[in-house]
Amino acid sequence: MKIHGAILERVAAPRPYADSRPIRVSELALDPPRSGEVLIRVEAAGLCHSDLSVVDGNRPRPMPMLLGHEAAGLVDAVGPGVDGLAVGDRVVVTFLPRCGTCEGCLTGGIRPCVAGSAANTAGELLGGGRRLWHQGSPVHHHLGVSGFASHAVVDARSLVRVDPDVPAEVAALLGCAVLTGGGAVLNVARPAPGDRLIVVGLGGVGMAAVLTALALDGVEVVAVDPVHDKLTAAADLGAHRVATPDELDTAGLRGKWVIEAAGSARALESAISLTEPGGSTITVGLPAPDARVSLAPTALVTEGRRLIGSYLGSAVPARDIPVFVELWRAGRLPVEKLITARIGLDEINRGMDDLAQAVGIRQLIVFGEDQ
DSSP states (O other): OEEEEEEEOOSSOOSOHHHHOOEEEEEEEEOOOOTTEEEEEEEEEEOOHHHHHHHTTSSOOOSSEEOOOEEEEEEEEEOTTOOSOOTTOEEEEOSSOOOSSSTTGGGTTSSOOHHHHHHHHHTOOTTSSOOEEETTEEEEESTTTOOSBSEEEEEGGGEEEEOTTSOHHHHHHIIIIIIIIIHIIIIIIOOOTTOEEEEEOOSHHHHHHHHHHHTSTTOEEEEEOSOHHHHHHHHHHTOSEEEOHHHHHHHTOOEEEEEEOSOSHHHHHHHHHTEEEEEEEEEOOOOOTTOOOOOOHHHHHHTTOEEEEOGGGGOOHHHHHHHHHHHHHTTSOOGGGGEEEEEOGGGHHHHHHHHHTTOSSEEEEEOOTTO
């Protein structure tokens, strides 16, 4: 079938991307779903730093690639062997499929799926190969999703069904921002009443961590970012205290749990310094592969502190997305407050500029019913 999508044709183009236009919206051919796969009509897709890191060259991926990994949509068709999904179902698309049997999948979310990670690196679906074509040549999938398009074929193991009362714009954010940031809170930190939890880096993932921590009883939530507009937004969401890293360091305030969600070495160093003795630093950001941090190992030993990596919030999507849906349904996790802009697919390059300049929290590409 013919679809429209945003193809990244070259990496590390000069900014502003609105002028250099490394991403081209074009017509593509999409193969029908194979065994174990599903065709979805994309309703909404979020712009995330994991997309930007491909555009700016910090995360090398095979080209050309149809971007987008945080999305929700409606099932249009199911391939052979797909159980539990039917035409018309609303689904959250997650960017790390799980085969369910490898060593990674058997860790309960601590480690990513081995097969899913390999497929993502190759720009393929979990079942192997690609389903996208542009002018007769194959186009790579982004993290098994390629959600910046009117339609997508994805492995059923990348999908979690949600009830119709969950709006598409909320469902889209559950697949990355909420799973990653919120998952770090619920799956890794698990703060108790009276604990202080600090979030360093207030993009979509960091703000989702803030929202999730605020949904817990008795947890003091501190939001940290060098951008004052982000601090204002965090305060509006209900954070108990907001500060720049330097302000918090000067005040001598530390947290038992500190989540780094900025994806930079400097932010991770700040997060480590803001962790109290006996506490844990949890890093979910993905800086450039050659990034390095400077830390004093003695402090980790003598103060009994821990440094923990968490990919996708150490989440198992089929297990955790229903938990977040229930928090949202109860009014304790207002995910829609993370959305600060809605754009069309043809505005994708400008959207990447705004993302690079830390404008807003989460931009959503919203697709119409006539796509």
